[in-house]
Amino acid sequence: MNVSPSEYFQRQTTVPEIGTAGLEKLRKAKVTVVGVGGVGATIADFLARCGVGFLRLIDQDIVEPSNLHRLIGVGRESLYRPKSEVVASTISKTNPWTRIEPVVETLRPSNVVELLGEVDLIIDGLDNFRTRYYLNRHSLEKHVPYIFTSAIATQGHIGVFAPPETPCLACAFPSVADRLEENCETLGIIPPVVGIVGAIAASEAAKILLGHSTKLSGGLLTVDMAGPDFLLSRVPRRDDCKACGVARDTSNPPQGTLTILCGENTFNIVPPEPLSLDLRTILSSLAQATILTEAHSLLVYRTAKLTVSVFKSGRLLIKGADGEHEALSIASELWSRVSPESSLVHEAV
Numbered sequence: 001m002n003v004s005p006s007e008y009f010q011r012q013t014t015v016p017e018i019g020t021a022g023l024e025k026l027r028k029a030k031v032t033v034v035g036v037g038g039v040g041a042t043i044a045d046f047l048a049r050c051g052v053g054f055l056r057l058i059d060q061d062i063v064e065p066s067n068l069h070r071l072i073g074v075g076r077e078s079l080y081r082p083k084s085e086v087v088a089s090t091i092s093k094t095n096p097w098t099r100i101e102p103v104v105e106t107l108r109p110s111n112v113v114e115l116l117g118e119v120d121l122i123i124d125g126l127d128n129f130r131t132r133y134y135l136n137r138h139s140l141e142k143h144v145p146y147i148f149t150s151a152i153a154t155q156g157h158i159g160v161f162a163p164p165e166t167p168c169l170a171c172a173f174p175s176v177a178d179r180l181e182e183n184c185e186t187l188g189i190i191p192p193v194v195g196i197v198g199a200i201a202a203s204e205a206a207k208i209l210l211g212h213s214t215k216l217s218g219g220l221l222t223v224d225m226a227g228p229d230f231l232l233s234r235v236p237r238r239d240d241c242k243a244c245g246v247a248r249d250t251s252n253p254p255q256g257t258l259t260i261l262c263g264e265n266t267f268n269i270v271p272p273e274p275l276s277l278d279l280r281t282i283l284s285s286l287a288q289a290t291i292l293t294e295a296h297s298l299l300v301y302r303t304a305k306l307t308v309s310v311f312k313s314g315r316l317l318i319k320g321a322d323g324e325h326e327a328l329s330i331a332s333e334l335w336s337r338v339s340p341e342s343s344l345v346h347e348a349v
């Protein structure tokens with residue numbers, strides 16, 4: 001049975017603050033969500049339901065069994081498939097009026113401008129500050145508003161930054177070093193937290209796109225479901241901020257093979273330049289492995305010790321390696337098997 005957009009959005013356009021003119025604004029809006037785990041997927045889902053016309057969903061990971069409890073609408077049939085593609089397809093089923101572009105890639109300095117693109121708003125559903133600082137820098141340089149979120153255990157944070165009118169993320173969180181002992185893998189996460197953080201962030205996003213004011217602009221909202229407690233604090237502008245202050249750092253990080261530790265023993269290895277791997281060649285050499293996913297752009301296999309995701313671009317997610325050295329050896333061996341000239345110029349971050 002067909003449903004028209006006017007029927008679908010009728011209850012929202014009835015809200016006086018939105019109306020049909022507001023819906024039209026939202027339909028013309030473009031938003032990039034970086035990180036579509038529980039929070040990012042919730043944000044994207046709500047924004048599509050609000051009528052946002054274009055969503056780019058960037059995520060480097062695949063769906064793992066421990067993700068399913070907080071990915072609304074995503075079932076076991078999506079295991080080991082790229083998260084951004086799974087979330088895009090899930091949302092498209094109920095929201096045919098939003099154009100959704102999934103991107104399966106690691107956001108880094110060399111591709112941040114290309115991947116974030118010309119959008120009206122950047123939203124962060126990430127789990128690390130290294131990438132958040134790239135988003136913040138882009139927000140500062142391009143004057144694109146940026147919504148920060150985080151969720152862990154029973155707590156969540158939402159911040160709205162639109163520099164130069166407001167302070168930036170680094171004013172609120174200067175020089176945070178990501179600590180692996182403080183992530184969802186070790187501290188856990190309850191599904192209602194991703195729901196409330198995602199819902200508030202989506203609501204803030206819609207207000208920004210509609211041009212409405214918000215108390216969260218230049219502020220940080222902390223939610224703790226244990227109370228529940230809600231604390232809204234102002235972020236002071238820091239003159240010594242490394243991102244927006246007078247002595248800001250404008251240097252570019254060196255290029256090379258990128259090794260990112262994500263989780264206790266999971267390594268994301270990014271080649272210095274994108275490759276174009278023939279995944280069938282790799283598949284044919286894996287007689288002893290269990291194949292979990294076999295698709296045009298992704299191969300996921302498991303050996304006795306490792307779960308390895310091989311992306312066509314040459315990027316690898318290696319789970320179960322005993323250290324960076326072993327992960328890099330596996331990457332180097334795989335790349336040379338299908339692309340002998342690829343080199344290992346190593347840069348750890």
Ligand SMILES: [Zn+2]
Binds near residue numbers: 167170
């Ligand atoms: Zn700042």
